[in-house]
Amino acid sequence: MTGTEAGYVALAAGGIALLALLLALWSFRWLRRIRRAQQALVAGENADLVEFAVGMQTRMEKVEDVVGKAVSDVGAQRKRLDSAYQRRAIVRYDAIKDVGGRQSTTIALLDAHGSGIVISAIQGRDYARLYVKDVVDGQAGSVELTPEERQAVERALA
Numbered sequence: 432m433t434g435t436e437a438g439y440v441a442l443a444a445g446g447i448a449l450l451a452l453l454l455a456l457w458s459f460r461w462l463r464r465i466r467r468a469q470q471a472l473v474a475g476e477n478a479d480l481v482e483f484a485v486g487m488q489t490r491m492e493k494v495e496d497v498v499g500k501a502v503s504d505v506g507a508q509r510k511r512l513d514s515a516y517q518r519r520a521i522v523r524y525d526a527i528k529d530v531g532g533r534q535s536t537t538i539a540l541l542d543a544h545g546s547g548i549v550i551s552a553i554q555g556r557d558y559a560r561l562y563v564k565d566v567v568d569g570q571a572g573s574v575e576l577t578p579e580e581r582q583a584v585e586r587a588l589a
Contacts, residue, residue: 512543513542513543513544514542514543514544515542516540516541516542516547517541517542517543518539518540518541518542518543518545518547518587518588519538519539519540519541519587520538520539520583520584520585520586520587521536521537521538521583522536522537522579522580522582522583522586523535523536524536524537524579526553526554526555526579527553527554527555527556529556534554535551535552535553535554535579536551536552537549537550537551537552537577537579537580537582537583538550538551538583539566539580539583539584539586539587540587541566541569541584541587541588544568545566545567545568545569545584545587545588546565546566546567546568546569547565547566548563548564548565548566549563549564549565549566549576549580549583549584550562550563551563551564551577551579551580564576564580566584569584569588
């Protein structure tokens with residue numbers, strides 16, 4: 432390589448270096464403009480929008496966790512509420528023909544699914560008897576229901 436060729440190569444390398452320097456300066460100014468554009472007035476203070484967005488995402492994830500827990504708690508409470516006695520009916524009647532005044536009573540206490548108990552108080556002239564029977568899904572449990580007890584269950588389910 433001769434001296435003039437080396438000079439041309441050096442001049443070309445210098446031109447490329449100058450072009451790279453100009454490109455670096457332009458990139459630096461462009462990046463500064465983007466940074467200034469990212470600054471926003473949030474709650475009375477200048478804040479970087481990227482940092483603000485990351486903070487918002489973190490807070491949103493916490494809110495989602497709280498809401499998820501609340502939804503599961505509501506589901507658990509709904510199951511508890513469904514199993515609570517919420518349907519009831521009272522039937523008064525004369526269990527014994529010669530005793531008037533509809534002194535005998537049957538009470539049905541059922542949950543949302545129609546399960547629960549039936550309590551019957553049979554009143555006679557000189558005695559009173561109390562019977563408790565279980566009901567499962569609106570049907571007699573272990574002991575058959577009397578017509579008055581079935582009527583109380585049907586009223587409670589209606």
